[in-house]
Amino acid sequence: MRSSTLLTLVLLCSPCLVQSFAFTESFPAARPSFQKTFQSNGAWLGGDTSYSLEIIPGVSVWTFQDTFVASQNTTSRRNSTIVANTLALSSTENGSFSIKYYWRQDVLGNQLPFFNDSLTLSSDKLWPGQAFSINNILYFPLFWNAPSIGGLVNVLPVGTKLARIRNYWDDPMDWKIEYLTITNAFRQPGNQPGGGLAVHYIYGYIYMYAVIESAQILTRLPFSAFETEYPGYFIEYFTNQDSWRRGFYQTNAKLFNFPASSGLTLHWMGNQWLALYTDTTLFPSVNISVTVSLSLENGWSVPIEIYRYKGNHTDEFCYGAAQHSQYTKKNNSSIMFTYTCNAFRFETQLDDGTRYYPEPTILEIPVDHILLK
Template identity: 25%
Template sequence: MMIPRMLRCSVLLFLILAVTSCVHTPPLYVNLSQHNPIIDDYKALTNAGLAQRCCPEFPLKDGWLGGDGDVSVPLDATTTLFLFSDSYVGQQNQTKRNVPGTKIIANTVAIQSCKWEDESEINYFWNRMYTSNPRPVFEPKKHGNKFWVNDAFLLEGKLYVLLEEIGEKENAAPDDVFNFTQVGYTMAKIDNPYDTPLTWNIDYLPLPGFQHPQTGISCLTRHKEYVYFFINNNDRVQQLVRKAVTDFEDMDHGFEYFARDRSWQSGIETADMDTLFTGFRCTTVKYHSAVKKWVMIKDIQFKTNEIKMRCSPELTGPWSEERVVYTIPETTPGNEHYHENNFCYLPRECTQNYNSKSCEMVMTYDVNNFDLSYVINHELIYTPRVITIYLPVEESGGPEE
């Protein structure tokens, strides 16, 4: 149910269910080389027109049959790159998962173009499309491992993708849904992100200083001359590491951590890191000029039904207490979309779709189910949800003019 449009944003955050409706146009080939790149996407205006023009949508088409992760990067004022983790794929005209030959691969990407009023087009990509052996866009060296997409950003015309390497969990039970473990992080660098993804030049830069669970990277953001990494120490304590953009490709050196004395120190020393706050990990951190604060979206704790937010005037804090911004219908008993085996995760803000006039934030999140046969036969499961919530502006007094 959509709530009425407000002339001013509410002081309080309401629990909103606002599944967004978009118009899909026939498939067209996207030539990204004709686009003008945004050199530093963290400076991109969030009211560039996407909010009024179109919203994210993820139809099952081009043989793409659903995925999770839903990381988004604005490529220009009308184009968004989406990066997914585990994805179902099939043949070009296939729209159902319960068809022989359907495969699941570790990651896929999509490009959404919003060139006309209320209309958009999206095209999906992965390697060896429509063959008997489809492959993901990003692949680790170790056979049997895979990359999930954690976050991504543009820097001086290059795309950087934070990848979480996943391996098999030892002694996992045959029916264990979570039969995997995190084994490390890698930064993928793409120097031609405006070309078709099938022709990307990908260079993999290992991140040896980070290891789950003590230094697991939950999200990152760009601010001025640094990229900031939020560290989820055992998913209980959140800490901060940064690296200057001037030598960003040297992943063995140049990191600094925010120390207990609230100074920046060289290296990555977990024992001396300051605790920004206690609590669960983040998924996105974006700056909103409407409130003059950083807005952090928190991951959904397992089998719960709430998406939460924190705010801070500075990345180093002080961070506010958690606020519930959305109650998830798929995991709320009594809701028509509820199923007892559902679980939800990875809510992320699509900052390029923020509507500064109405203070509406667009977010995605993922729905899964313990029963694999249920996922295979229900296409609404394991397809990104799109919702809208209102951003609080109690300090600024109203939306941007």
């Protein structure tokens, strides 16, 4: 499960209203069929919280957080290892979807995550978020977590890193990855590490939402800071006086109260921003919602539920909703998203091969009817 921090970038404008409408679920023949796409594939046996970015027409890079992988092809997770992240490249041709997965292993054959910064402790986890590209350079936010005793996820968020790849057109195993530290809470209780789940870049800034006690605050970082030794020094937060201040978080930060502490993506659709997220008002979450705005600073609409999880919530929980905008129809009449369902009991997770995969869903939804008035 993910109750990590939330990150995104945006354009700044004004408030909105929302119209209600009906949603229908379908898998149009004109688009690739995603059913069973992410089921176990050789030595890749399932991962959660998936994000994607189209890097050239028809080719997308995907990331997954905690993933079951094995040293050789197998059908059983009992013969596997969990690594903190894996990566994949997918291609779409003639309506079919294919995907190839990547992770690492050491000289002894031990399975390792794809993103594996040597400056973090071996027990730490780096969970990737929404990738983005600036000036032909590929970036992945990495949410830095340390082990913690107790709770459902047994991790403590301690910071945010950024993986920078200048040669992303090469085979992923040949990427030269630079790791930048954006925020670091130094494992001190009460310090907030920053970070997020969705990234966009515009007008020289990356704008980031971070979870603070079930709400969000908004922070931003200038792109120029990525070329400095300590990028996080330049982070700013948005105050309740609608102004920007240097630093990550103070008590005068403006709070945004839509309940999205597990899974959030933002995409510019129909001349407005559409936020899609796992609604964490309840746990286990029961639905995915959307809200719209012209600005991350102000004016999010009242959320609308667009999808209700179909799982058995006495036995499992679902989370990590993410929109994949490259599969949106040109007229914005549909959206594609994924989410993951997990078992409360680890033994069930090991033995049930139908769970713990990204669940791709396409909704025929008139996005342009969610209008800002």
